[in-house]
Amino acid sequence: MKYIDEYRDPGIAKALVAEIRQRTTRHWVLMEICGGQTHTLMRYGIDELLPQAVEIVHGPGCPVCVTPLETIDHAIELALRPDVTLVSYGDMLRVPGSQSDLFRARAAGGDVRIVYSPMEALKIARQNPQRQVVFFGIGFETTAPPNAMAVWQAHREGLRNFSMLTSHVLVPPAIRLLLASDRNRVQGFIAPGHVCTVMGYRQYEELARDFRVPIVVGGFEPVDLLEAINMLVAQLEAGRTEVENQYARSVSREGNVPAQRLMETVLEVCDRKWRGIGTIPRSGYRIRQEFAAHDAEQVFGFPQHGVEEPAECISAEVLQGLKKPPDCAVFATRCTPENPMGAPMVSAEGACAAYYHYRRNAL
């Protein structure tokens, strides 16, 4: 297949559903990791097309959702400083911290600007040498290379007024945490195609071997996901536990090696707190000491404070595939995208938000 329409072709999708139905002999629980994949599954009703024996649960792969409340609070604190211009992607502005959000910080007079690339933040820093320009850089391995590039370029130019507030998280340690849990139900994973485009899939081979679980690297269109599910069910039915690559049009085993080298130059692996889950060892990136002049945490120093999630929110279980959003007592009543109470409702890619948009009237 060559064109995007073919990856949305109803005829191809129906044939794949029939194949999955025909080869399924028992109940299997599969998890898609990425929020973009969750969105496609819900939007096209793929989970409802599958045989009942194939259960899909949703993973923690929405970077906006898993950014800790404390980090959002730090961004808001910076935005309200008179000497700081806080630069961010648009989807972070409405994400609530413990008390407020960046939209409200802007309404209160904070200099908050939206960009589409961290390189635009660098441009703002060059044009405003009297201001401290802080880029709010979050995400999975997918957004780490451009963010690392911005820090590297600022270092190269000696741009002392540019820094990055970062909360990068990594997918394989999160999968390892899920698989090591006594409560794990997941028997096969769809790995995120965009993350593997950057990182390759060698790390997933370790997971498949250590936990004897099949993993298929999948894309983001309906036919991509149905193919990935079909490949997982085929492995499970045959008793195989391998890593396979459905998204071969973008992903190679080695990934994007120059991007990985750049990330290794600027960033190092660290323990990282995931909103709704807690701290996962070696599950994130921080800026290396050599580039500390561009690390907002080191430039500004933030007091450490813990922030509690609302007691009703079961996001930890939703993000680990143990429960689904409608199992939550406040889903679509007190918790909505306009008034999110927990991590998976804050971004359109979160599982609770996806159920809210595509399923709430059918529940």
Ligand code: SF4
């Ligand atoms: S519906 Fe809201 S409160 Fe419930 S788990 Fe999802 S985010 Fe948390």
